[in-house]
Amino acid sequence: MFTLEQISAFTAVYQHGSYSAAARVLDKDRTTVREHVISLEDNLGLPLFTIVGRSARPTELAHRLYPRAEILARQAQEFTLTALAAFDQTLTTLNIYHDVLLPASMVIQIERQAAEHFPQLQLNWLHRNRDETLNDLVSGEAQLAIMPHRNKLIPEKQIGYRSLGMLPLSIYVGQHHPLATQPEVAIKDLQLNKQYISENHLRAGIDMMKISPHQHIISNNDVLIALLRHQGWAVLSRIFAEEYVEKGDLVELTLTDVVNAHRHGLTLYYPTQLESDTTIGQFIDWFTDYARQYMG
Structure with a gap:
């Protein structure tokens, strides 16, 4: 039989590449982690790691077992946390x-x-x-x-x-921006104008964030909207921008070379x-x- 300690040690060594690194993550002695892995190898009758210097390199068997072991280790931790939470007080x-x-x-x-x-x-x-x-x-x-x-x-x-x-995203400018009244707007037009980018959008890796070479990164939404009222353009979610469009502060642009909104x-x-x-x-x-x- 395999124990949760063995599986936890195996997944930690696999993820972090050495017994020492796994021991730090698990808050255990290096020797203890190594013994759990060796015990698992004995039960399997095959090696899981090849030791090269201080590194533990996974074998082909380890690569095959890891996805299932990771799930077991995650579920074991979730069970422990859920059981401990039963003693917590009601949320206030x-x-x-x-x-x-x-x-x-x-x-x-x-x-x-x-x-x-x-x-x-x-x-x-x-x-x-x-x-x-x-x-x-x-x-x-x-x-x-x-x-x-x-x-x-x-x-x-x-x-x-x-x-x-999915949230639909679109391009917005202030009501007095030249692009707001331009009959046709394409991506090449956006590239010629200043772009305001939400810092959180960049962190989220949203693909359509970087279009213009003239980019200004803004971390605060209120500041971003205030700047848009006077100049530049930005990508915003339609749900967020809706109230500013209704007030007349912002105008949503329809691009000739983009058929559907990015989501x-x-x-x-x-x-x-x-x-x-x-x-x-x-x-x-x-x-x-x-x-x-x-x-x-």
Whole structure:
């Protein structure tokens, strides 16, 4: 039989390339990690690593076993965290992390539902970057997060997730910008004008971010909108930009050489140890309902 300690040691050595590095990650002695791997090799009757200097190089068998071992190790950790969370007190504060793609209409809808069903619960909507968000979800500092996809659905950290859908993105300028009244606008026209880029869009790896050679990176949405009223253009989500278009502050451009709007996915993340929490479960359902309604 194989033990969880053996599987955990094997996956850590595979991921980090040496017994010493795996030991630091697992917070165990190097000797203990090595003994677990050797014990697993004895049970298999075949080597999993070839030692070259201080490095542990995976064998062909290790490459075949690793994907399944990673799943087992992840599920074991999730089980432990969920079991420990059963002793925690009821949530009184909910920290919801997000970036600039979070639709304001989503916040309004969730706030209304929370006020009705959980009037004593304090909701904190906190703007954070992706790396900080994932780390705080693992540590428990954040309970929920809305972040863009990053070229893959499954997150880098051991956290739960739910893919919400796709947000349409488009090009916007201020109402007095020359492109706002130009009969036809193409990408070559955008390249001749100043482009404002949200820092979080860059971090999310959204493909259509860099078009103009005249780029200015902005980390604050309010500042970005204020600048757009006077000059330049930017890529924004349609849901976010809608209110500024209705006010007459911004104009959406239709490009002659782009047939359909670019779309980028949003994912809801949460700590796996809170998956069985009734409050978190209700919020997950609310976010899902919003996504089904507005993010097809």
